[in-house]
Amino acid sequence: MILPEGSRLKPFIAQRLDQIAKAKARRSLGQIQGKVGDMPRTLGFHGALAAAYKTAGAPAVIAELKGGSPFDPSFRTMVPYKPLAEDFEAVGAAALSVAVERQAFRGSYSDLATVRGAVGIPLLARDIIFDIYQILEARLSGADAVVLSAALLGPELAEFRERSASIAMDALVEVHTPEEVEAALAAGADLLCVTGRDLHTFELTPGTCEALLPLIPPEKAFAVAEGGLSTAQDRDRLGAAGAKAMLVGTVMMKDADPAGVLEQILGIETLAEGA
Numbered sequence: 001m002i003l004p005e006g007s008r009l010k011p012f013i014a015q016r017l018d019q020i021a022k023a024k025a026r027r028s029l030g031q032i033q034g035k036v037g038d039m040p041r042t043l044g045f046h047g048a049l050a051a052a053y054k055t056a057g058a059p060a061v062i063a064e065l066k067g068g069s070p071f072d073p074s075f076r077t078m079v080p081y082k083p084l085a086e087d088f089e090a091v092g093a094a095a096l097s098v099a100v101e102r103q104a105f106r107g108s109y110s111d112l113a114t115v116r117g118a119v120g121i122p123l124l125a126r127d128i129i130f131d132i133y134q135i136l137e138a139r140l141s142g143a144d145a146v147v148l149s150a151a152l153l154g155p156e157l158a159e160f161r162e163r164s165a166s167i168a169m170d171a172l173v174e175v176h177t178p179e180e181v182e183a184a185l186a187a188g189a190d191l192l193c194v195t196g197r198d199l200h201t202f203e204l205t206p207g208t209c210e211a212l213l214p215l216i217p218p219e220k221a222f223a224v225a226e227g228g229l230s231t232a233q234d235r236d237r238l239g240a241a242g243a244k245a246m247l248v249g250t251v252m253m254k255d256a257d258p259a260g261v262l263e264q265i266l267g268i269e270t271l272a273e274g275a
Contacts, residue, residue: 007199007201009199015102019102020134024133036139042122043121045144048060048094049062050244059239060095060246061266062097063096063258064096065088066126082118084258085114092268094245095124095145097124097247112142113141125147138169139167144170145171146169148161148164149174151176161189172192176197190221193225196227206228213243224245225246229248232265235266248262
């Protein structure tokens with residue numbers, strides 16, 4: 001795990017370390033591995049995104065459910081996980097991302113399990129992963145994929161990606177710099193997410209996705225974009241740059257009609273009330 005001096009992620013890592021230690025005390029790594037072996041097959045997160053992109057000819061959308069964000073301290077909300085997940089699936093999300101980190105994103109693995117029971121599309125567990133145990137927890141809760149950060153894991157990235165694959169989970173590898181793109185590809189990542197936000201400073205840098213997406217060879221990896229994305233225009237712009245999927249969260253969760261925002265991003269026209 002790589003944390004540079006002054007990283008704003010440090011308090012969240014400290015909190016997560018404590019949570020993981022308590023989880024391991026309740027259920028050891030060996031115990032959770034045994035339970036994971038009895039889980040149903042995963043749905044195929046990567047495959048679902050690729051199929052949605054092929055059908056639409058435009059980036060698929062991963063809709064994220066979360067109750068908060070470390071990047072926007074003013075954002076705090078109660079999430080109706082089951083009905084909202086059902087709405088996102090009905091509108092046309094190719095997959096859902098569910099926050100499972102309590103301190104920063106106000107989520108939990110029980111929230112992910114609730115969503116798993118409500119929808120039939122793949123789920124991505126949104127966590128700050130730095131321990132193999134977290135990958136197993138995500139699988140046990142019903143996730144089909146996990147987010148791995150090239151900036152956070154550094155030379156451990158390949159090991160974590162391979163461990164995810166060993167239990168049939170896709171790994172969405174986040175990258176924010178050209179060096180991280182190169183490192184992710186060298187680690188064997190075939191599902192890359194270019195994020196416009198620096199993991200350690202929390203700053204959003206416009207143009208990051210447009211600059212990095214062309215560095216991802218389409219024959220080697222499927223490209224996803226995230227970070228401050230909110231409109232159909234963003235979808236068109238990033239699609240032109242090479243993105244085949246995009247992850248959207250805060251803009252929908254802050255709106256009174258999250259599913260309506262997803263409809264707008266997907267370009268879905270709905271009848272006006274009373275029509």
